[in-house]
Amino acid sequence: MTESLSFLNTAAVRWGVIGCGGVTEIKSVPAYQKTPGFEVAMVMGRSESKVADYAKRHGIPEWTTNADELIENPGIDAIYIATPPDSHKFYALKVAKHKKPCCIEKPMAPNYADSLEMVEAFAAAEVPLFVAYYRRSLPRFLKVKEWLDDKLIGEIRHIHWTKTKSPTPIDESGSCNWRTDKAIAPGGYFDDLASHGLDLFIYLLGDIKKANGLAVNQLGLYSAADSICGNWLHENGITGEGYWNFGTHFREDKVEIHGSEGKITFAVLDEAPLVLENASGKKTLEIENPRHVQHFHVQNIHDHLKGLSKHPSTGTTGLQTSWVMDKILGN
Template sequence: MTESLNFFDKTPIRWGVIGCGSVAEKKSVPAYRMTAGFEVSMVMRRDAEKAKDYALRHRVPHWTTDAKEVIENPKIDAIYIATPPDTHRFYGLQVAAAGKPCCIEKPMAPTYQDSLSIHEAFKSKNLPLFIAYYRRSLPRFLRIRQWLDEGLIGEARCIHWQKTKQSNEMDLSGSYNWRTDKKVAPGGYFDDLASHGLDLFAYLLGDIKEAHGVASNQLGLYSAYDAVTGAWKHKNGVVGSGSWNFGAGERKDKVEIMGSEGKISFSVLDEAPILLENASGKQSLEISHPVHIQQFHVENIKRHLLDNTTHPSTGDSGLNTSWAMDKILGNL
């Protein structure tokens, strides 16, 4: 199979889902089900009772506990991998070997090297690979990109993001959470949350070409890092910095893009207004997310597979984000 402007010549495109946990409940799989021309035909989860329950509640006709039954099923056209990051490479390589398009949940993999393996496997077969960095498709952030493209803050100069949150009950109790297990997410919540922002910044300002940082486990509550500080440079010369602390006394999510003639302020993860400030004054916009937050991301997958469009979040862009994350964590 080779990728073309129209990868499929007929619909519906039948999707199989590997992993149907929390992200698949509201954020993603319902968006696949509601997209015209898509069907969710089969789901997989290792726990049979939970897999069956999910399939019944979401009206998916088939379920299994064996991923190969989904990946190698001739009646499944494309695969969505919604498992924790440590299995993305394992399942991703199987999907590439089966010759099927794939969307992988973010982050692409726990390390840049694993992400590179996935990327090369799909690239070698000219297969579409999408990464679920859905913020690239959300109207809120498309408006910010429009403001930048229109030069409403002049030339962008620098970007800074401060993201903090308190430790939660799960952190304090010692209960298992893949987001704090260094074998799954070496950067801890940084891998899960900061990846969204770094990928979004690359979309708004161009690929990240230089990056470095420091990471620490300050609280000792779990094995992964809980405090990270980083700096980076985009290909257009814009410089960036960020501080992420997951044991702070307050919750904060603030980004500022400073330009030669103004600034844009917004949140990456919180549903807060976006603010434009320049010589014309201040403009604040509230743009709500869709009920199923991956709706526009999934619709863009459909356009990529069926029409003459390119999805904003592919294996190429996801690989750049993985590289930047590993550089900030000091793994490269």
């Protein structure tokens, strides 16, 4: 064990959190707090009043508006970066310099080049980098993987995903959120939402070796793209295609995996039933997500740091997802 990971012999890993936005309220930070062997010891936010209130509500003993104060704090062992993706590299490189394990929210960065720089920095520092693609750890998707690995639909041929939703309202100032600013998320909601699915498909079906696509802005409501279509080829010959539109009347989230002997249908983002169809008939299975949806993801970080198992979502796996997204967006 390297000197930088000597804290792993202690009773608890003390986490510092950079960012206190919506994703941290229920999805992630409570999961860190409820995982035995972990504690959230400090949080950073740019607004003093907001971060102070956040720390009080979540029972976090220390807070700051200075990220360096958190990253350099000897009482903080590991860092969770929960800011918009355009700042991930800025903070991550600082964390790598101080040789502390890190988990970054998804997507890793607005582009593949920034993602690569982060991965290389943590590899050089010899400390783990995780990415919050928590669907790789959720029981409902592990069941899909089990069906695929058991060849319940035979040899896998093709995967298709349709994700649509109605336009996002714009406030009186003309602004929306980071997902609509092309400087932060060039693909708009594609960057935030499609990244989850593409990463999951790589986990389920194997690495992707070719990808391309088309991204346009149909509505003119904001600067980022709002309509994207893409196709890709997995290394094992499985083909894939996706259609993501954020200006439609109907909301849809539907994945179909076609095999030589059947089909599996599920949703990436919605908690729809898993459906298996083959010669034995049609099977429908409901598997609920935990209230703190990153629970299993965080537990897997714990087990990885303790040397019990390898986490399914690391900087290396996230880097492949960043590459695919860049290719589909034409970057």
